[in-house]
Amino acid sequence: MRDEQAFLEYVQGGGQVETGDWMPDDYRAKLVKFIEMHGNSELMGVLPEREWILRAPTLQRKLALTAKVQDEVGHAQLIYRVVEDLGKPRERCLADLVDGKAKFHNVFHYPTKTWGDVGVIAWLVDAAAIISQKALLKCSYAPYARIMKKICWEESFHILHGRDVILAMVTGTPEQFELVQEALNRWWGPLMQFHGNPIPKDEDPMYVWRIKSQGNEDARQQFLEGYVPQIWELGLTVPDPNLRRRNDGAWEYSEPDWDELKHVVTGHGPRTEERLAFRRRFLDQEQWVRDAVLAA
Amino acid sequence: MIYEVFRQERKGQAFEHAGSVVAPDAEFAEAWAREQYGRRGESNALWLVPREAIHDVEGWADEFDLKYRRVDGYSIKARLKEARERASARTG
Amino acid sequence: MNELLLGLADDELVIGWRDSEWTGIAPMLEEDVAFSSIAQNEIGHARAVYELLTDDADALAFDRAPGEYRCAPLVQLHLLEWAHTIARRWLYEVADEIRITALMADVPVAAKINREEAYHRMHAQMWHERLRDEPRFRDAVTELWPFALGVLLPEQRAELSSRAALDEVAAIERGTFDDSFSALLHEMTIVRRSAPAGAQW
Numbered sequence: 001m002r003d004e005q006a007f008l009e010y011v012q013g014g015g016q017v018e019t020g021d022w023m024p025d026d027y028r029a030k031l032v033k034f035i036e037m038h039g040n041s042e043l044m045g046v047l048p049e050r051e052w053i054l055r056a057p058t059l060q061r062k063l064a065l066t067a068k069v070q071d072e073v074g075h076a077q078l079i080y081r082v083v084e085d086l087g088k089p090r091e092r093c094l095a096d097l098v099d100g101k102a103k104f105h106n107v108f109h110y111p112t113k114t115w116g117d118v119g120v121i122a123w124l125v126d127a128a129a130i131i132s133q134k135a136l137l138k139c140s141y142a143p144y145a146r147i148m149k150k151i152c153w154e155e156s157f158h159i160l161h162g163r164d165v166i167l168a169m170v171t172g173t174p175e176q177f178e179l180v181q182e183a184l185n186r187w188w189g190p191l192m193q194f195h196g197n198p199i200p201k202d203e204d205p206m207y208v209w210r211i212k213s214q215g216n217e218d219a220r221q222q223f224l225e226g227y228v229p230q231i232w233e234l235g236l237t238v239p240d241p242n243l244r245r246r247n248d249g250a251w252e253y254s255e256p257d258w259d260e261l262k263h264v265v266t267g268h269g270p271r272t273e274e275r276l277a278f279r280r281r282f283l284d285q286e287q288w289v290r291d292a293v294l295a296a
Numbered sequence: 297m298i299y300e301v302f303r304q305e306r307k308g309q310a311f312e313h314a315g316s317v318v319a320p321d322a323e324f325a326e327a328w329a330r331e332q333y334g335r336r337g338e339s340n341a342l343w344l345v346p347r348e349a350i351h352d353v354e355g356w357a358d359e360f361d362l363k364y365r366r367v368d369g370y371s372i373k374a375r376l377k378e379a380r381e382r383a384s385a386r387t388g
Numbered sequence: 389m390n391e392l393l394l395g396l397a398d399d400e401l402v403i404g405w406r407d408s409e410w411t412g413i414a415p416m417l418e419e420d421v422a423f424s425s426i427a428q429n430e431i432g433h434a435r436a437v438y439e440l441l442t443d444d445a446d447a448l449a450f451d452r453a454p455g456e457y458r459c460a461p462l463v464q465l466h467l468l469e470w471a472h473t474i475a476r477r478w479l480y481e482v483a484d485e486i487r488i489t490a491l492m493a494d495v496p497v498a499a500k501i502n503r504e505e506a507y508h509r510m511h512a513q514m515w516h517e518r519l520r521d522e523p524r525f526r527d528a529v530t531e532l533w534p535f536a537l538g539v540l541l542p543e544q545r546a547e548l549s550s551r552a553a554l555d556e557v558a559a560i561e562r563g564t565f566d567d568s569f570s571a572l573l574h575e576m577t578i579v580r581r582s583a584p585a586g587a588q589w
Contacts, residue, residue, distance in 0.1 A: 020352075046412035053408050057580035057589040058446045059435050062408075063428055069411050070424035074332055077417040081316055090318075090417075115579045115589070147315060154336070168588050176583060282413040289415035289470050293320055293518055317418060323514050328418035330507070335425050 011140040011210040018142050019085050027209050031141055032086050034211055039079035040097050040104035042072045047275045048112040049121065057115065064161045068122060071154045078147040085143065098280040100267045105129075107190050109269020116176075116183030119169060122162025124187065124227060128194045130155050131222050135214035163230075170234050177235075184231070185239045192240075192253065193261040195219040224251040299325040300350060302343040303333050311343050389494070390441060391458065395562060396487065397437035398459035399539065401449055403480060404430030405576060406463060407473075415470055426477075426508055433501045440497065450580050454570050461560045462535035466568040474515045475528035479536035481505070481512040482551050486544050535560045 004024045017023055023031075049069050056062035080090045096102040107125050112118070133152050139145040169176040201207045201215035224243075228251070231238060242254045264272070299322075303314035314333050319325035325344050333339050363369025407427035414420035438445035462480060467473050488505065491498040519525035536552070537545050537559035549556040580589070 043412070043417075050412045052579075053411060054405070054575050055579045057450075057577075057583075059431060059449055061589055063431055066408055066411065066424055066428050066431075070335075070421055070428075073412060073417055073420045073424070077317075077332065077421065078315060080417070081318070084318075085316075115582075150315070165589075172588050173583055176587070279413070286415035286470050288522075288524070292522055293324070294318075294416070295320070319418070320518075324418075324518075327422060327511055327514055331422045331425055332418065335421070 008208070012208075014210075015140065016142040016145070017140055026205075027211075028086065030205055030209060031144075031211055032083060032088055034206060035079060035086075035141075035144055036083050036088065036093055036096075037103050037105070039076050039083060039093060040102055041108060042076040042079060043097070043279075044104045044108040044275060045072050046076075047278060048108060048110070048271070049118065052112065052115065052118045055115070061165065065118065065122075068158050068161060071158070074154070075151050078150065079144075082143050082147060094279075094283060098276050098283060100272075100276060103265050103267075106193055106261055106264045106269070107187075108275075109264045109272045110187075110190055111271050113186070114179050114183060115165075116169065116179030116181075117187070119162055119165035119180060120183040120187050122158055123166050124162070124184075124191055124231075125194070126155060126158045126162060127227055128191055128219075128223050130159065131219050131226075132195065132212075132214070135212060135219065138210070138213040140210040166234070170236070181236055184236055188239050189257060189260070190264075191223075192220070192256040193258070195223065197256075197258050197261070221251055224253070225249070297321070297325075298347040299329065299344045300347055301329050301333050302345065303339045304341040304343075305339060307340050309340075311341070314339075314342075316347065317344075392491070393437055393440060393495070395458040395460070396491070397434045397441070397448075398457050399463050399480075399484075400430045400437065401434035402457075402459045402572070403463040403476075404428070404434060405572065406465075406467070407477075409468060410473065422511060426511065429504050429508065433504070436497050436501070440495070450577050451585075454565060454573050457565075457569075457573075458562060460535070460539045460562050461564055461566055462532065462539055464566040464569045464572065465532075465535070466566070466572070471519070471522070471524035472528040472532065474512075474519060475525060475532050477508075478512040478516045479529065479532055479552065480539065481509050483536050483539040483548050485509060486547050486551070487540055490544065529554075534558060538562060 002022050004026075007022075007024055007027070011017065011027075017027075046069050049065065049072075053062060053065050053069060056065050080093055083093060084090055093102065097104070107121075107128075112121070130152065133148055133155065136148045137145055137152065139148065166180055169180050196216040198217040198220075199215075201218075204212070204215065206212040207215060225245075228238060228243065228245075240254050242252060245251050263269075267273075267276075297320065298316050298318055300316050301314045302311040304311045317325055317328050317332060319328055322344065329342055329344055333342055404427045407423055407430065410420065410423050411427075412420065414423050434449065435445045438448045442448045462476060465472075465476070467476060484505065485502075488498050488502045492502060533552075533554055534557055537548060537556065538561050540548055542559075545556055545559065583589075
């Protein structure tokens with residue numbers, strides 16, 4: 001079957017594609033770019049959280065945060081393996097990443113300022129990510145769908161950990177409550193941008209090829225429906241006066257700043273350059289190790 | 297070298313393909329696969345197999361629809377109905 | 389005995405903390421994941437031993453003045469470079485095996501720690517074999533060797549010398565603190581100190 005139309009009908013009918021199968025060039029190119037961005041995001045997500053591993057205020061939190069971040073590195077490994085089997089070696093992915101030629105999700109371009117951020121990220125940023133990841137379980141490209149199973153299973157404790165961190169603080173001192181509220185105020189904008197602008201599903205090539213099985217707006221609505229009630233029930237406020245749930249169940253909210261999103265993901269976020277430089281420094285410093293070990 | 301990883305979740309269960317690791321030799325592959333596929337106690341055992349050792353087999357010819365060797369190749373309803381009717385006619 | 393146990397726990401805490409600095413920046417992703425498990429195990433061991441000495445392991449781990457810690461200088465060193473990090477890993481595991489097995493008769497949790505350390509030793513040995521001909525690694529081992537000896541009691545050092553196949557030299561003893569140690573403690577406690585003692589996190 002080397003017919004793009006037949007392939008389209010096949011994936012839209014729920015058909016699954018394996019590594020060695022024929023696939024249209026456009027499908028392959030979009031697939032690689034999408035999956036590579038996911039791998040980059042898992043890897044770049046480590047850096048904002050890494051600082052707080054070193055500052056965790058109890059042994060239990062240090063262990064939990066180390067384990068959570070470890071999972072993210074593990075996810076990057078799984079994801080880059082999938083990309084590699086599609087023809088792009090990991091070294092090239094990492095080189096493109098540190099050279100600023102490849103993208104990663106908006107949320108990982110922002111600074112983390114307090115332990116409040118640690119809770120908000122593990123609870124809400126991971127929640128936003130899991131919604132997308134669950135939709136990817138149905139990806140038409142089977143090797144990717146399969147690793148998503150493991151990823152989703154491992155993510156399940158991340159959100160609980162995040163919520164536990166938040167709950168300890170909102171039931172602690174007034175200053176600790178404020179840390180959470182302040183972090184939430186800063187992260188709300190990027191969270192609302194996270195799922196991308198509300199392009200209709202059928203105009204989104206990722207959905208057309210069934211690489212994504214969910215439109216951007218569906219994902220965002222799912223996030224709001226699941227998590228705004230959880231935020232409000234703790235007495236926290238969301239910094240959007242227009243946020244409300246309509247009678248028909250849909251959530252209304254202030255238009256996210258799509259310019260900010262574009263600006264950030266094209267490499268101009270507040271911490272983009274610093275984090276890429278940090279990665280580049282260690283990649284370069286340890287090239288000799290890879291040469292010594294991987295040259296079998 | 298790419299090693300394919302097969303995972304047995306619990307004793308007695310089948311080993312299922314779980315993914316792959318890139319490693320210079322079997323020792324590193326073991327150390328790294330232990331981590332990637334077992335650090336949360338999710339596996340009872342692993343098999344690591346160099347990808348080149350895997351012999352890919354696909355494509356079976358099924359030209360003549362040999363139903364006699366499948367369950368759906370047998371339709372016994374009508375005959376069973378008749379046999380039952382005849383049996384009750386004999387006794388009834 | 390308590391001094392020995394505190395030294396063990398402090399060593400595990402600090403080397404676990406140092407090892408966790410590699411999260412996200414290890415030479416390859418697979419190793420990043422493996423190293424992270426080792427760091428978690430070490431912190432878990434520290435906690436288990438602290439709990440033999442106190443009801444509040446966190447207080448013992450976090451709330452002492454720098455001079456009150458009993459960790460060996462080896463674990464305090466800030467070594468964000470792979471040859472030194474792996475050299476330290478290897479030397480520490482060889483030394484620690486001697487120490488832990490000696491404690492097993494009197495301290496039940498030492499047997500549990502010893503079993504978990506089997507993976508650490510396998511991992512360290514694997515890297516040692518891979519890098520033993522690499523000059524960077526050999527130089528790092530030579531540099532860290534006096535520190536490694538200081539992890540153990542004087543009567544255990546001959547055994548370490550034999551297992552590491554290195555001649556015994558003057559050890560860098562416990563009781564001294566590397567310049568980076570107070571920076572480590574400062575960072576480690578920065579969030580904890582921001583709330584009153586006893587605050588929940």
